[in-house]
Amino acid sequence: GQNIDQPTEMTATEGAIVQINCTYQTSGFNGLFWYQQHAGEAPTFLSYNVLDGLEEKGRFSSFLSRSKGYSYLLLKELQMKDSASYLCAVRAESFQKLVFGTGTRLLVSP
């Protein structure tokens, strides 16, 4: 079966750093994606990891450990506009099929 776990909700302060964790148990692994989704909008791509390690892209970084079935998304210098849901998705046994977690709703306060 496929199982992806993320915290339901997190809160943080503007300017701070927040880490959103994702653990997965899937049949096969061909990469992990992070998407951002603002309320009432479509998800948009943030990052992709297929090898172990850290991928950095501006204020956002994503880490992957395949042996532990674990990833995190690190958001630095938080801004109010970062308030959104963050979706972890794993490409499991099929190259086209993505399995999504339920998402982590992040609330950034002043």
Next chain:
Amino acid sequence: NAGVTQTPKFQVLKTGQSMTLQCAQDMNHEYMSWYRQDPGMGLRLIHYSVGAGITDQGEVPNGYNVSRSTTEDFPLRLLSAAPSQTSVYFCASSYRGEKLFFGSGTQLSVL
């Protein structure tokens, strides 16, 4: 370059009615897919296509049909709407299974 265009944005149906959600992309992507998003459930794959003339079932295909006659278009048909199909639907496309580009979504209510 419009990306992924999805229509309609909102739709209300009565139980038993049928309808088609339209999806078109202008990025020449081979892969297209339909997801539904329900509170607390995350995005779930309904059907997907890896190219014109090829479709396959995802995680929750029952009650939905798809076809892919062209690279650009991937409509989703609800055969006989049920209240359990009340959801937000997203169409998405990608180049060879890389990052997904999503349409703006359709909020569907079945009464």
